[in-house]
Each structure stands twice: as C-alpha cells, then as structure tokens.
Amino acid sequence: MAVNDTNLPTEEVITKALRIHGSDNVAVAVVPLAKGTELTVQGITVITAADIPMGHKIALQDIPEGVNIVKYGYPIGRAKTAIKAGDWVHSHNVQSNLGELLNYTYEPVAKVTESAENIGASNDTATNGAMAEVMGTKESTYTFEGYKRDDGSVGIRNEVWIIPTVGCVNGIVKTLERMAKEFPQENVDGIYAYAHPHGCSQLGDDQLHTQRILSGLVHNPNAGAVLVVGLGCENNQISLLKEVIGDYDPDRVKFMTCQAVEDEIETGMELLEDLVAYANRFTRTTCPASALTIGLKCGGSDGFSGITANPLVGDLSNRIIEAGGTSILTEVPEMFGAETILMNRCRNQEVFEKTVQLINNFKTYFKSYGEEIDENPSPGNKAGGITTLEDKSLGCVQKAGDAIVEDVLAYGERVHHKGLNLLQAPGNDLVAANALAAAGAQLVLFTTGRGTPFASPVPTVKIASNSKLANFKKNWIDFNAGTLLTGETMESLGDRFLQYILDVASGRTHVRAEALDKSELAIFKDGVTL
Numbered sequence: 001m002a003v004n005d006t007n008l009p010t011e012e013v014i015t016k017a018l019r020i021h022g023s024d025n026v027a028v029a030v031v032p033l034a035k036g037t038e039l040t041v042q043g044i045t046v047i048t049a050a051d052i053p054m055g056h057k058i059a060l061q062d063i064p065e066g067v068n069i070v071k072y073g074y075p076i077g078r079a080k081t082a083i084k085a086g087d088w089v090h091s092h093n094v095q096s097n098l099g100e101l102l103n104y105t106y107e108p109v110a111k112v113t114e115s116a117e118n119i120g121a122s123n124d125t126a127t128n129g130a131m132a133e134v135m136g137t138k139e140s141t142y143t144f145e146g147y148k149r150d151d152g153s154v155g156i157r158n159e160v161w162i163i164p165t166v167g168c169v170n171g172i173v174k175t176l177e178r179m180a181k182e183f184p185q186e187n188v189d190g191i192y193a194y195a196h197p198h199g200c201s202q203l204g205d206d207q208l209h210t211q212r213i214l215s216g217l218v219h220n221p222n223a224g225a226v227l228v229v230g231l232g233c234e235n236n237q238i239s240l241l242k243e244v245i246g247d248y249d250p251d252r253v254k255f256m257t258c259q260a261v262e263d264e265i266e267t268g269m270e271l272l273e274d275l276v277a278y279a280n281r282f283t284r285t286t287c288p289a290s291a292l293t294i295g296l297k298c299g300g301s302d303g304f305s306g307i308t309a310n311p312l313v314g315d316l317s318n319r320i321i322e323a324g325g326t327s328i329l330t331e332v333p334e335m336f337g338a339e340t341i342l343m344n345r346c347r348n349q350e351v352f353e354k355t356v357q358l359i360n361n362f363k364t365y366f367k368s369y370g371e372e373i374d375e376n377p378s379p380g381n382k383a384g385g386i387t388t389l390e391d392k393s394l395g396c397v398q399k400a401g402d403a404i405v406e407d408v409l410a411y412g413e414r415v416h417h418k419g420l421n422l423l424q425a426p427g428n429d430l431v432a433a434n435a436l437a438a439a440g441a442q443l444v445l446f447t448t449g450r451g452t453p454f455a456s457p458v459p460t461v462k463i464a465s466n467s468k469l470a471n472f473k474k475n476w477i478d479f480n481a482g483t484l485l486t487g488e489t490m491e492s493l494g495d496r497f498l499q500y501i502l503d504v505a506s507g508r509t510h511v512r513a514e515a516l517d518k519s520e521l522a523i524f525k526d527g528v529t530l
Helices: 110-121 128-134 167-180 204-219 238-245 264-279 309-322 339-343 349-368 379-383 389-400 429-439 467-472 482-486 490-505
Strands: 026-029 038-041 044-047 057-059 068-071 074-079 143-148 159-164 190-193 223-230 253-257 285-288 293-298 326-329 405-409 419-423 443-448 460-464
Touching: 026 068, 074 389, 143 490, 159 167, 159 204, 159 264, 167 190, 167 223, 167 264, 204 223, 204 238, 204 429, 223 238, 223 264, 238 253, 253 264, 293 309, 293 389, 293 429, 309 326, 309 389, 309 419, 309 443, 309 460, 309 490, 326 389, 339 349, 339 389, 349 405, 419 429, 429 443, 443 490, 460 467, 460 490, 467 482, 482 490
Parallel strands: 159 190, 159 223, 223 253, 293 326, 293 443, 326 419, 405 419, 443 460
Antiparallel strands: 026 057, 038 044, 068 074, 143 285
C-alpha cells in the first residue's frame, strides 16, 4: 500500500517558475523564490520583488489596476491595484470577477460539432460499435478483474453493506457489522455499516436527498449484498425508501424494521448470514475498462493542482471514456468561472441547458443565504497559492479532460449515460464523495495539494499534486503527480497511473483510505429539521 513510486525520476525541478499558457501574464513558482531572484520564463525575464512561496504566482509584466490576471489562458480575476513585473500576485492585490447570475450562449467546440455531424450522417442500421466509434470511443483494450453482478454491472470490491434508514438505529447497524464478521467470508472483501444522522424529522428535498443517497448506495456494484435497517416510526419509512430504490434482487437486498421484530440483533444476524453467503458466490473475472465508472474530486488544492494532479486525472478520464467507460465530475461551486469550458463541450442544446441550470441554481442557493458567490477558496487553498475561485475552478475542471459532456445529474441521481457526466453536489469533500458513490462510481479519484485522510464508501485514491506532499504524507497519499515538475512526461505518468488504477480495480492494490473508517455518510441538508 505504499505510494506508487516505481521508476520515478530523480532529477531536481527543471524550472523555477512555470507559465502554463502562452497568453498568461503570470507564472507559478515551482520552488520557493527569494526576493531578488532573477527568472527567465519563456523568454521573459523578471526579478522577484518579494519572497514568492512555492505554488504562488509571479507577475510576468506590468498589470494595471482593473486589468485581468490571466492563468491557464483565462482570467482568474483582476488587479485590485497596479501590479509590477516580478510582484507576488495573490489575494492582497487580486479580486474575483465573479458576481451575479449570467446568461450563457451555447457555442459548441469543434469536437462536439464534428461528433454531431458524424452521428447525423450515420444511418439507422448503425451498430452500437459503429456509433461508439462515431462518439469517440473504442472497444476497450484495458481490462481489470472485477465482480460481475446479475444486473450486468461490475464491482471492484465485493462487500456486504448495512444501511440504516434513520440515525436512530446507528448503534444497531454497528453492532451487526461487528458480529457479522464471524461468518465465512472467503470471497467477501468486508462487511460495513454506514451511519448517518438523517432519516427522521426531515421534510421535502432533505428527505428526498437522504433517500436518493441511500438508494444509490444500495445499487452500487461494490456492494455484493445489502441489508437495509429501519426503526419503524421515522419519516423515511422503508416502504417509502423502496419506492426510490425501485427494482432490486430480493436475494441481494433485504430489509429489517427493528420495531417489528422481537430481537433485532438475532433477526439481523439471520438476514446477514444469508446475505454474506449470497455475496460469497461472486469471484473476480476479467472485465473491460468500459465497465468502470470513476468519480472525479479534488480537495485541499494548491497552486500545482491544476498543473499536475488534475491534468493527470483528466488524462485518465479521457482514456477510460475512450475505452467506453464513464466519469463523473462534481463540486459545482468549483466550476464557477470555468463553466463555459464545460458548457461548450455539452453534447447538445438540451445538455447545455441542464448545465446552465446546474450552475445558476447553485449560485442562487449561495445568494439565498446572503453568501457571496466567490466565497471560496479555503484558507488552505490560499496558503497553497490559489487566489480566487476562478483560479481554483480553472484548475479543478481539468479533471474532466476534454471529453464531451453527455449528461447532468441531480444530487443523488444515478448515472444513466456512458462518458462524462456532471453531478450536482457541493465542494465539501465528504458530501461530494458520497454523492459520487451514490451516483454509481466504483472508485473516486481525489487530487490534493495539501493532503487529507478521509474515506468514502468506495476506494478513494489520493493523488498528490507535488512530491513534497507525497513524500511527507506517505500514509495518506496513493500516487504522486508531482513528477511532472521534474521532467516526467504526461504520457509516461499517464501510463503508470492507468496501470495503478487497473490494479486498484482488480484488488491487487488497496488505497490508503481503505484501511481507515469509512462508515460515516455525509448527506446534503438544506431545510427545516422538525
């Protein structure tokens, strides 16, 4: 379970500062720079006017007050005051351009237009394979060893999950989890109970959000079998939850209402014995990468996240989608300022309109509580070199690669379409990661420049944006993307990362977070508690 460090380059950083795009008027310090350091970046020579921390920005030219700061080829804000070449560019002299709700126009990029033209030219008798080729996918050459489920889905873990409808029975499900470990588990990777404080005293959307998240977990293919445990008097009655769950296999999913049985521990253990036996019948078999659904998330980002870790995950997302698989990008507030990049990659006008609603509805949510739309990044982000929400977002959306956006999912909704999907969820790491698992992701790729130990119901891979973090927090970090700063190519690193992910999916490798407690569900809540 060590950080993946096979054949890592041993060279020092190849440059002291990096200009990401040819139109940028700032560069990023790859190492800490002392005041008075002379730098030449793409033919532009400046002398630092202050100490510049690693990951922070240096002005490459004079930037008058009110003029945009450009990074990644896009504005990340504007100068509060006049900035001189060589100045440190950060929160003290930059302000966000974000503000009111915006009107958007669908301006599809060439990739979308060409795809639409090709699909329009195809005839009605085109095979699925031909259509996949038109849409930019191909038959997968990547495989992993997964658990094929009876409904056609594939899990990368074969676990038994115990899911409470209401927080009142958290103690019961945790007891059942502990006691059920006595059952034979030859092919079962673990038995886990997922506690949460919701399910009662909830109304409207809050109750629906809880039901959708629990339902999504019931359907997640990493669960070989599921026991749903209710109390009996809660708002989130099992009968109501079943309506949200929809079709299910009664051999795989069983239900228990504690107030309806004399001894809930005895009854629960009887049900679990059957469920563990059911899950034990599954074994790993070779599956195509098209069966993978990956969740895309970042947290504790720094100035390198958008240069190393996020582009690496974007490269992996592209490869999985090209192989016929699925990826899901979430944390809507961290699309603000970069949303048009995604909007113009939407498959069609309908998906574009859903994306506009995704963005503007979340902005309206912010404003309804009197919060500023740009009230982000976090103190840790700023310490790592991220100045504005646009700065953060332009790095964040790179996790989605350059794929066409196929669909937009409501919070708690399960994925319906192959390819790149956008999911409604906040930036909060725990809430968003749980939403990705409920949407159907078998694993979450989590990039970070600061580090975090959290776990979610599915394997959560921590990818460091810089080697300093990877080497310092080896007990948290699974993969180091910082080698892009020491000369490793994206192709080389992408190949290693893809193999690592296939190893994780095959159970040959376990991520650090799998050794931690993953039993607490974080569910979005916005309304009244009775």
